Amino acid sequence: MTESRIRVLVVDDSSFMRKVLSDILGGDPRIEVAGTARDGEDALRKIAELSPDVVTLDVEMPRKDGLSTLEEIMKQRPLPVIMVSSLTQEGAQITLRALSAGAVDFVAKPSGHISLNMRDVSADLVAKVIAASTARVGGRERKGIRPMVPPSVLQPAKPRLQPSFPPRAGRPEILAIAASTGGPRALQQVISQIPGNFPVPIVIVQHMPKDFTLSFAKRLDAMSELDVAEGTEGMDLRPGLAVVAPGGYHMIVRRNQAGRLSCGLSDAPPLLSVKPSANIMFLSVADELGGRAVGVILTGMGRDGADGAAALRSKGARIIAESQETCIVYGMPKSAVELGVVDELLPLYSIPEAMIRSVRE
Numbered sequence: 001m002t003e004s005r006i007r008v009l010v011v012d013d014s015s016f017m018r019k020v021l022s023d024i025l026g027g028d029p030r031i032e033v034a035g036t037a038r039d040g041e042d043a044l045r046k047i048a049e050l051s052p053d054v055v056t057l058d059v060e061m062p063r064k065d066g067l068s069t070l071e072e073i074m075k076q077r078p079l080p081v082i083m084v085s086s087l088t089q090e091g092a093q094i095t096l097r098a099l100s101a102g103a104v105d106f107v108a109k110p111s112g113h114i115s116l117n118m119r120d121v122s123a124d125l126v127a128k129v130i131a132a133s134t135a136r137v138g139g140r141e142r143k144g145i146r147p148m149v150p151p152s153v154l155q156p157a158k159p160r161l162q163p164s165f166p167p168r169a170g171r172p173e174i175l176a177i178a179a180s181t182g183g184p185r186a187l188q189q190v191i192s193q194i195p196g197n198f199p200v201p202i203v204i205v206q207h208m209p210k211d212f213t214l215s216f217a218k219r220l221d222a223m224s225e226l227d228v229a230e231g232t233e234g235m236d237l238r239p240g241l242a243v244v245a246p247g248g249y250h251m252i253v254r255r256n257q258a259g260r261l262s263c264g265l266s267d268a269p270p271l272l273s274v275k276p277s278a279n280i281m282f283l284s285v286a287d288e289l290g291g292r293a294v295g296v297i298l299t300g301m302g303r304d305g306a307d308g309a310a311a312l313r314s315k316g317a318r319i320i321a322e323s324q325e326t327c328i329v330y331g332m333p334k335s336a337v338e339l340g341v342v343d344e345l346l347p348l349y350s351i352p353e354a355m356i357r358s359v360r361e
Contacts, residue, residue: 006133007034009052011043011069012084013061017118021056021084024122030130040064044072052079054132056125057103059085059094067098074102078138082107082128092215099184104132104328108209131181131301135328172318172359173292174200174237174253174261176285178278178308180207180300182328184216186348187298188223191242193352196225200359201237201261203245203253203285205278207300210247217244237261245276252284261288272304278332282308291316294358296351297342299327303335313341318358320344320351 008031010021018036026033034050037043039061047055055073059066070081083106085095095106105128110117118125179187183206194202208216214230220242221228229235231243231251243263245251250266264284271277278297282305285293295312297305299322309319319342321333326348336342344354 003030005030005032006054006130007032007050007052008129009033009035009037009043009046009050009055011037011040011046011055011061011066012058013039014058017058017084020118021125024118024125025056025129027122028126028130031126040066040069040072043069044076047073047077047079054129055079055081056084056107056129057081059083059091059098067094067101070098070101070103074138078102080104080132080135080137082125082132084109087209087211089211089215092209092212095212096184096215096219100188102137102185104128104135104137105181108212127301128181131329131331135182137328170292170316171361172200172294173289174285175202175294175296175355175359176253176278176282176312177202177204177296177298178282178300178305178332179205179298180274180302180304180329180332182299183207186322186326186328188220189348190298190352190355191220191226191228192223194224194226194242194355196227196240198226198356198359199239201239202226202242203231203237203251203263203281204242205245205251205276205281205305207274207276207304208247213244213247220244231263231265233263233265235263237263245281248275250276250280252281254284254288272302274302274304278305279308283311286311286315286317293317294355295319296355297321297333297336298348298351299329300332301329302331305332306335306339306341309336310339310341313343318343320346320354320358322351323347 012018022033025031034052037046081103083098083103085091087108217230226242228242252264256262295309321342323345324330
């Protein structure tokens with residue numbers, strides 16, 4: 001029996017964009033375009049009529065815009081939504097609000113509202129739609145993912161650890177976080193619960209374009225006791241500061257001439273198709289600090305971060321990963337678990353406490 005295709009509803013006020021998006025998605029044998037909608041009100045009708053698996057939703061539309069439509073979807077009939085945003089500061093701010101409201105992920109149009117070069121991001125769009133089809137939204141079961149379990153009955157899994165790992169390397173000097181699909185919402189939940197006197201700096205890789213990482217850092221800063229900033233070349237890393245890797249650059253950790261930790265930026269090619277790369281950040285931490293670090297891997301598709309986490313763990317660092325119970329997409333954490341390098345596999349609501357404990361033990 002052949003596997004059923006992922007049914008997608010394409011929502012955009014531009015007939016040209018509806019055609020382009022439909023052609024891109026329909027060109028993949030795993031996807032079927034179930035229908036299109038010209039605005040938010042049309043989208044809500046089509047969702048009730050067609051029961052799609054995934055919705056791609058334009059941010060800027062007349063009558064009912066993307067954010068208002070998303071909020072209605074999450075109230076009436078939660079399902080995975082990919083926002084299609086313009087690559088602007090305003091588009092970034094609205095998209096981040098949409099991710100907080102329940103959107104699984106987003107794709108940025110390369111050149112404005114009616115983008116003539118959407119095929120430049122076609123592979124990204126297809127991959128995100130496929131990942132979204134497996135995502136948990138609103139606690140509902142999605143394609144092979146177990147429904148949410150009450151916290152009282154969750155038991156963190158005990159992944160197999162390699163017997164050759166060295167003992168702990170000493171008190172951590174930094175905490176490094178990797179996240180992708182579902183990461184903005186997860187990071188908001190985690191970072192907002194970390195006290196301002198956190199004793200080590202935090203460095204974060206969240207897969208996003210440039211304008212989006214700046215807006216995201218500002219959003220985290222507004223909701224956290226920590227100072228949160230987008231990384232810049234030479235920025236000092238200090239306790240109580242969380243630094244988000246800028247989109248379009250790899251962020252590395254190094255010691256400056258005074259012996260203090262600072263961040264550096266690299267324009268090296270993408271690794272595993274992502275830039276910034278969590279693997280590159282984790283490897284730089286392992287090179288500079290050995291195992292005196294904590295690595296955290298949150299929700300995300302793909303396997304970025306797993307190899308870097310293995311390098312950290314081989315030097316005695318502690319690795320924490322988000323468990324399947326709360327991941328929007330259990331890809332990156334699963335890859336680290338399969339390598340046998342995860343010390344604690346925890347639901348998202350337990351990760352802030354684990355982070356605090358891990359740097360104070």
